[in-house]
Amino acid sequence: MLEIHDLRVAYGNKNILNGIDLSIRQGETLAVIGESGVGKTTLGLCIAGLVQGKVSGQVLFQGMDLLKLSEQDLNKMRWNRFSLVLQNVENVLNPVMTIIKQVTEPIVEHGIRKKKYAVEKAVEVLSRAGVPSSRYEAYPHQLSGGERQRAMIAMALANDPEFIILDEPTASLDTLTRLEILKLLREVGRDRALLVITHDISAAAKLGDNIAVLYGGKLLEKGPAKEILTAPCHPYTRGLLRSYPNMTTVKDLQGIKGRLEIPQKGCCFYPRCTQAVDICREEHPPIARKGECYLACHRGGIVPLLQLKDINVNYGPVAAVKGANIKVYEGETMAMVGESGSGKSSLAYSIMGITKSFSGSIYLDGSKVKKRSKEFFRRVQMVFQNPAESISHRHNVLQAVREPLDIQNLGCDGERKEKVRRALDEVQLSSDDEFLSQYPYHLSGGEVQRVAVARALILKPAVIVADEPTSALDASVQAKVLKLLMELQQNRGLGILFITHDIALARKISDRITVMQAGEIVEEGPAERLITRPGHSYTRALLEAAPDMDFIEQEQNGVDLRESSLSSCSFLAKN
Amino acid sequence: MHINYWQIFKQNRVGIYGLAILFAILIFALCGPVFSPYFPQNTTTLTLDPPSLQHWLGTNDVGQDIFTRLLSGARTSLAVAVGTALLSTLLAVLIGITAALAGGITDRILMRFTDALLTIPVIVVVIMIAAYVRPGVLNLIIILSCLGWPVGARVIRAQAMTLKERYHIYAARVFGGGMLYIMFRHIVPDLLPLLCVSFIQGARRAVFMEAGLAFLGVTNPDMISWGMMLRHALEYCYLDAYKWWLLPTGFALSVTILAFSFLGYSLEEMTDPRLRRREDA
Structure with a gap:
């Protein structure tokens, strides 16, 4: 058409x-x-x-x-x-004409009907558009926004x-x-x-x-x-x-x-x-x-950054991960949820090459990772579960955050220090000399975790594997750290593989969720689908066990309360 | 956490004594020529002379100044001690940590080799080799190091095995750090106290071995060594010479070994809190 x-x-x-x-x-x-x-x-x-x-x-x-x-x-x-319903309904209708007249106007103007019949038609379209008949003679300013919008639609419909x-x-x-x-x-x-x-x-x-x-x-x-x-x-x-x-x-x-x-x-x-x-x-x-x-995209749409295919991790006779397939897209959070011991960390370690006893293939930017070179670690970084332990006790903040740059041999001394300062700014930590000379045990849990995040981010990786990065933190500090990661995701397109046992947390931060049970991925899908319509009984169990803030008393009395409040509800009566 | 080792060490009296003695010996060894005007090899016509103002500890059978030779002997002892300790600790570090980090087949080969060396009676083998090679200071250091590293390697490997599963090592690996980086930037600094102990114990053993081999006369005869002095002195036991020839040499050797032991034990105590005595109890 x-x-x-x-x-x-x-x-x-x-x-x-x-x-x-x-x-x-x-x-x-x-x-x-x-x-x-x-x-x-x-x-x-x-x-x-x-x-x-x-x-x-x-x-x-x-x-x-x-x-x-x-x-x-x-x-x-x-x-x-064809007709057009314009934006800003307040200004489009003629303020000195009644609604019915305005709707009649195009019908008459285009000579489709005589004025008498035109009014009939106008009434028909107005009622079809749901403008109450008492309002036909009103001026636009007397109508509510919804009614004006309906009147506009009625006008658009007038000549079919x-x-x-x-x-x-x-x-x-x-x-x-x-x-x-x-x-x-x-x-x-x-x-x-x-x-x-x-x-x-x-x-x-x-x-x-x-x-x-x-x-x-x-x-x-x-x-x-x-x-x-x-x-x-x-x-x-x-x-x-x-x-x-x-x-x-x-x-x-x-x-x-x-x-x-x-x-x-x-x-x-x-x-x-x-x-x-x-x-x-x-x-x-x-x-x-x-x-x-x-x-219309040169990259063919959102690119998958990290792909895991058929990952198996075996510790002797114990199979920690069985045939895991996972994709992490650019700018997306993939949450991996499961109870402790379900093989989440093993999977993370096999990505980073910390565990050697695994089989399967890992693809980064579409090409297979054969050997984890320094370039690989520049693209993929990890944040560990226990931030304080992931920083050597002999390193102060400057040394800890500089370490990746030292290893990768990027930039000269001054540049490295500058980068450290910027990375600390990015995670909203102070970057003055006093803070740089602090040791991890001088800092609070949240600060140490942010230092740990800063050193993972200083190489500007495309993917971060975060293994329970906030499990050691209290809720308010956790919220800060997560907000930070989400912001980095928004601004840098960071792909995050977020490993957690907390499905309530995963719900807030992830685009997609993978549920892992005893080394097997039992369910995978968009976060909203998995939360509202869990397919696997294990997912359902996790959701039921997830923290909420319902009081038990209210749950018992809830039905009565609701009914009593509804009986006097005019909205329900109307419909 | 940071432990201020010096603070703890200061409270350990035995350790302080050991360090003080070693320091004194070191001064004597380094500044030998300041104390005596003679050359250790120079012979004079005065043989088996009792102590006098010219020759503080008299002279030996060929008229060499005993005090001067004692000071030179200290140099030899310390050189062998430090050299052997350094080299054997280095070997132990390289082999122990490599085995721990590499794991798998590398670990198995290295550790079986270590075990094999551990079963060899070191003294017998060293004597046999020395008798054939007649080693000087350098060769002695090499021989002693090559046979002395296995114990240290075992201990270091065990420690490195637990260290390498720590998160800060994981983190360093995840930043792209290779084995050498991990070894020298993380594991060695973490093991430094342990390495100190193994260094000192290695040095003590080396002093003892060097003296023993020289006493047996299987080292290079040109080397001036306390062991060799003891051997020569014993031949003149029937004379009074033993008083200023045999006894001071034996004393110097004993004190040196004792100083190393003191230092070693106190360091061991420091690094292992279970051994730490409560001085105030």
């Missing part, structure tokens, strides 16, 4: 859209998501022919190029063939267009109203084509058959909504999902590093991308098919 080829829009020298290709079929909804300022609204306005700037490319609406039509022809098409563009239909609505609007839109979209422009990812998930991710006037990723939302390929999409508060994902919110700044050349996202390589600075990647999606 709608096909867009190589659409470009520029205001003066500023390119807003750079070669957009999209298509929407009858009865299909396409959601365009992205941060504010990436050109979403321009895209909608451009299709409706409302853009002042320089436009090139093709917008084929049922075979007609909308960009080539004259203003008159476009006017005929608007509202009849085949295609509707909705710009942020759910922005600034409260959640209950939002839900009703979404319900309405879904119904509206059943036999029409909808283009929903939104930063509300949940709305995109509820409405969109397909999702397109826009950044810097270019499409970074597009494909079926389910694919995009459950397994995003582009780091930007992942960043959007991570920063969106919702009831599905369980990981703490994380943003995308940097500011929205579009570089002159290269991939438009590279300044904020944590896995950018040289080519990303040079040219923008073409959008290419990947599985069911289309993706």
Whole structure:
């Protein structure tokens, strides 16, 4: 129904859209998501022919190029063939006209019906849009935000267009109203084509058959909504999902590093991308098919950094790990959960080569690790369970944090000290000379752990294997250390293999969780799925044993309490 | 934790005595020419002269100044002691720690070799070799070291085995540290007290062995040594000469060995808290 080829829009020298290709079929909804300022609204306005700037490319609406039509022809098409629901409902409606008049206007204007019949039609669409009949004669300022949004949708529906563009239909609505609007839109979209422009990812998930991710006037990723939302390929999409508060994902919110700044050349996202390589600075990647999606990324999407294949660890007759397969992606946390003795640490040691009695293969950046060279350790680092013991008692802070640089022989003396200071700053420790000359036993547990993290990070590794790094810490210090790791993940794209026995902790920090029992991986999957719908009985047992803050008394009386409070609830009575 | 070994050592009287004596001997050995105007090899016509102002301990059968020879003998003894201790400790460190760190087949080969050497009666073998080679100071150091390292290697390996499973060693390995780095930057410093003990004990044994071999007359005859002086002195026992020839030499040798023992035992006590006596109890 709608096909867009190589659409470009520029205001003066500023390119807003750079070669957009999209298509929407009858009865299909396409959601365009992205941060504010990436050109979403321009895209909608451009299709409706409302853009002042320089436009090139093709917008084929049922075979007609909308960009080539004259203003008159476009006017005929608007509202009849396609309509537009604009953002900022407060300002779009005419403040001196009643709602019913405003909805009638396009019907009469386009001469579809006589005024008398037009009112009938207006009433019909208004009621369909769910505006209460008592409100028809009201002026826009008398309506609530939800009602105004409904009125706008009613206007868009008035002439039965085949295609509707909705710009942020759910922005600034409260959640209950939002839900009703979404319900309405879904119904509206059943036999029409909808283009929903939104930063509300949940709305995109509820409405969109397909999702397109826009950044810097270019499409970074597009494909079926389910694919995009459950397994995003582009780091930007992942960043959007991570920063969106919702009831599905369980990981703490994380943003995308940097500011929205579009570089002159290269991939438009590279300044904020944590896995950018040289080519990303040079040219923008073409959008290419990947599985069911289309993706524009030189790296082919989020890259797997560390892959373990068929790892077996045997201590004599004891099999500590049996055939473990694990992948750690760039910028992701993989939590490995299991009780003590389930082989978690053995697996970590086999990655780092501390244990020699293991079989299986390890891939780093896609290539098999044959010998753990110094380069390997520059890419993969480990944080140990007991921070104080992992630092030699003969080393002060400076020597401890410098040690990796000394071993790797990086930089001269002064540079090393400078790097140590920066690493300590990064983990939010003091970096003055007094602190540098402290010995680990002078420091508190949290400080020592952060020193340990600093020395693991000073080589700027891509992957960190963290073996119960916070088990020796109290909760508040643990929270600090974890926040730090998450921040580094956001800013550096650190891949973390986080080993813990605490599934409650794993839930907060991991993208995916692997559950290990007696050396075997019994379950693996996205954190939210594993927490809400555990597949294996062992996972369920771990979840049940996980700490919560429910009081036992309340649990017993909970039912009564809830019922009594519900009986007087007007919301329930209404529905 | 940091232990201030010097603080503890200061409280150990035996150790202080041992160190003081050794220091005195060292001064004598180094500053020999200051105390006596003679050369140890120079012969005079005065033979078997009793002590006088010119010759404090008299002269021997060929007219050499005994005191001067005593001072030279101290040099030999200390040189052999320090050299052997250094070399055998180094061998013990290299072999013990390599075996511990490398593990597997390397460990097994090295340790079987060590065990084999341990079963050999060192004195007999040394005498046999010495009788054939007639070693000087350097050769003696080499021979004694080659046969003296196994005990130390065993002890060091055992300690290194426990050390290498410590997290700070793991951490160093994870930073990319190779075996030599781990050995010399982590394990040797951690084992330093133990190495001191093994060094001192090695030195004590070396002094004793050197004197013994010289006494048996299987070392290089040009070497001036307390052992050889004792051997010569014994031949003139029927004369009064033993009083200023045999006794002072024996005394010097005994005191040196005693000093090493004192130092060794006190160090051992320090590094093993279970042996530490409570002085204030």
